[in-house]
Amino acid sequence: MTGPRKTTLPKRYQRLLDISRDLASTLDLEALLDRIVHAAAELTGAQEASILLYDQITKELHFEVATNMSQPMMRGIIVPLDGSIAGWIVANRQPVIIADTAQDQRHFVRVAQVTKVKTTCLLGVPLVTKDKVIGALEAINKRSGQFSEEDQDLLTALGAQAAVAIENARLFQQSDxxxxxxxxxxxxxxxxxxxxxxxLRTDLPDEQRHRIVEIIHDETFRISDLASSFLDLARLESGRAQFRLETFDSRNLLEDCDGVMRSRALDKGLSFDLVIPSKLPEIKADRDKIKQVVLNLLSNAIKYNSSQGKVTLGASATAEELVITVSDTGAGLSPESLSHLFEKFYRAPGSEKLASGTGLGLSICKRIVEAHNGRITVKSEVGVGTLFTVYLPLKPGE
Ligand SMILES: Nc1ncnc2c1ncn2[C@@H]1O[C@H](COP(=O)(O)OP(=O)(O)OP(=O)(O)O)[C@@H](O)[C@H]1O
Ligand SMILES: [Mg+2]
Incomplete structure (x- = not known):
């Protein structure tokens, strides 16, 4: 390639890196596809770019998005695998540069008819994740000159990132x-x-009206709780949660938790005991997230306790592990309930009467603890109470 182009190379790769990072953080498929095509056009200096996705079942390619088309117009377009450049790219898993599409037998004209954009030259790459081709990414009409090998390299690299991001977003969309x-x-x-x-009824007595407003208040809180817990869990499940490991005094953390929850327990007429040795080791972990785990366990022990019951926060340590226990003297859980306890949205029968909740707290706890290479266990006896134990390695392996 010529001199001036060489000098622009690092900048374009830097841009590619920025874009890749941006793509990795998007789970909204529509937004993601849109970003990819704009990035493709920008990186290759093309007039337009588009994505076609391959349907494994019908064995057809679907036009998904293009820089120059509005969604409804293109959704109808099915591109045949035989007799289209995109089809060739997908079938051969190879990139292609076509200097003059009019001369190419594979050129599929239907898209041009709909978009009213005439394709002169084209650069296309397959979208490949580790085991399969999911579609093709095409850039058309280079603004100046012809598509180069370097353009092809950049688009191939973008395609690889894009394919992974698309797969992630799709998995996320289909997730339970x-x-x-x-x-x-x-x-x-x-x-x-x-x-x-x-x-809306005008004949409603004030007292009832007031009660209804309270319900609206409670339910909106519930939706907002649900939304924030849900986001927490979604981040943890998709591996997108950020863990900030630091070394801290575990005793100090438990005292913090005591500080937050003791008054809540006392307000409910429960007693609260902190039973920990005078010295506990330092631990390397995400302090805020471990605190979130202990607080949720304590909050459960308070919410689902019996009247005048007892909550105990305890801890001990071995050379390798910190062991945190949270126990209560509540109604306990049946073996049937215990078997579902860590499932998302699960709430034991009768819990609604005792306290509100999303049923996500324990799923979040489990994810956080496991992300630290730890484990969480539960023992419970109906009518006696429940004991949760969290085992955390003092130094989580890499
Ligand atoms: N200490 C406990 N004693 C009795 N039942 C419990 C206890 N902890 C949890 N549960 C049961 O397990 C269910 C799930 O608990 P989890 O913490 O996941 O959700 P939640 O408390 O309902 O909602 P959130 O934590 O979001 O406020 C609870 O609804 C309750 O039925
Ligand atoms: Mg809870």
């Missing part, structure tokens, strides 16, 4: 988590809708 959330939102939404409907 989303359908579970939608399901869980239905109940508070239905209460809100009923409440609003009732408030």
């Amino acid at each position: 988590l989303i359908s579970d959330l939608v399901h869980e939102l239905r109940t508070p939404m239905a209460s809100l809708s009923t409440a609003a409907h009732l408030l």
